[in-house]
Amino acid sequence: MSCALMAGGSLLPAQQAHAASASKSSSKAGKTVRKAKPASRTLRAPRKAVMAAAPARPSFGQIYGLHAVEDPLDLKSSVALVMDQETNEVLLSKNSQAVLPIASITKLMTALVVVEAKQPLDEMLTVTDEDIDTEKGTRSRLAIGTTLSRSEMLHLALMSSENRAANALGRHYPGGLKAFVTAMNQKAQALGMSDTHYVEPTGLSSRNQSSAKDLAALVRVAHEFPLLRELSTSKEHLVTLGRRQVAFHSTNGLVRSGSWDIGLQKTGFINEAGRCLVMQVQMAGRKLILVFLDSAGKYSRIGDAERVRKWISANPEVSAALPGISG
Template structure:
């Protein structure tokens, strides 16, 4: 405030000097001494516009946790936009590419893979009807949803929309309708992570909207490995689109991952994610270069950067020697 007041006072003092106000506003010699009082009116208008521009606040972009930690400063041979990248041979556990694999970051909707795994392993009926309530509203980011309050779908449909279209209310409803409620569900998520050896992972809710849901690339590779072996989760996560009856309307839902429509990719399981704190995220299990690979990309900057990073990785793998001879790139 002191800086603003000082600047305003300086401009006011300058404005009191003949000819100075016009020169400051336009960058040209003042005409005030050669014009009448009536012609000076536009001069005052121009000066006020300049003052508004000079004092307009500059709002910085929201930084991701990875940017704050300086992870984007780490170079890699593929010039990836993701600050974290990890590629693992699913059969041999050989790490083929590794960039900041132990960095613990928010994982956004990648969370929903664990949500789905806990639901399926609980053996809950997929035909049971679940209803979206006010409790399922997003109070974390205040995002909207196509599932209005009162919408009733089967647990199987909720699971489908959570994995394919990353529907937050569907994921939250799945957790809320777990035996013991949401608190018991989150406890089950963390217990499952511990049993898988995901030591860097912690969950506080089932959607991924909270930045306190965090993990590392190495941990997420373990989660992808397990979930990709569940046929139902493979099918639902790689579904491109589905029509769901919402009341009297049939509503079209589509996948959040455009790579599913790319014939160059053979994807067995996938999940995308995004919140401001996490950046763009993507995990996949895919068959490539004669291998079944697990890929993790976290904290990617740019609208389509996670997809571009995956393409860079695919092309890089395609240029390497045949099966069993892919070199590893570790950073």
């Protein structure tokens, strides 16, 4: 078996306008579903059954046909990349050039910009109406008026993917949210992330887009910061909200399981992006970067990571081809 697995590595998506149009059409199609007026109350269909009849909005990867690209591991993610962190050698690649929405993987760049700005971690930040999600209408356990330290906001954004925490971090950047997004894009350019563009710090917007190869570069740099490693791989954190202590948990089941050696991670999900996951891991005695985008199914990104681990463990020539890494 070859040391590297490739599948559609050079495939690029269609124009974003096409995807947006198709996505809107799908959304409109879902809205045209109507319940037939029942003859009597006893014939009314259950609400859940009616809601289930509406078609789910397709991800951009589905619109582009990326899931039709086959790969040797039968991954459920339409985009995947496994790379040696030290040598940049690619062990597995599937549509790694495709540019897609990245959902809350965005928060990894948000955190990187915050720590590089060296803003005081003990400074208290307050959640305001400006942090309410008007993009997707998601809820949050951080009520308006909640005040936490910048460190805790970072922790919740990375570990629990808290959207209001991420937006509050952006608002409290010198120059405000607009300056923060500019800094995110400037950092992406400095890292050579030519496929990447951000419009806000949470990932709720489908206009936050990147490629697997770009995200691998981001993971490599973010892993250099001990604070980001610590906060992103935390399993649980207790936060004082008013008179209560509330437990927040990691969104990554592999972190919670404790069976993986994970140095840095971030998950993400919006309908347009599918399920996403990036990680730095120790595997087969090596330091690897794993990227999975647009995974179809609630647990499929976890399953894809397990498939990769099983494949590397079962094929000594994959890891033997890599030079030894100390430390």
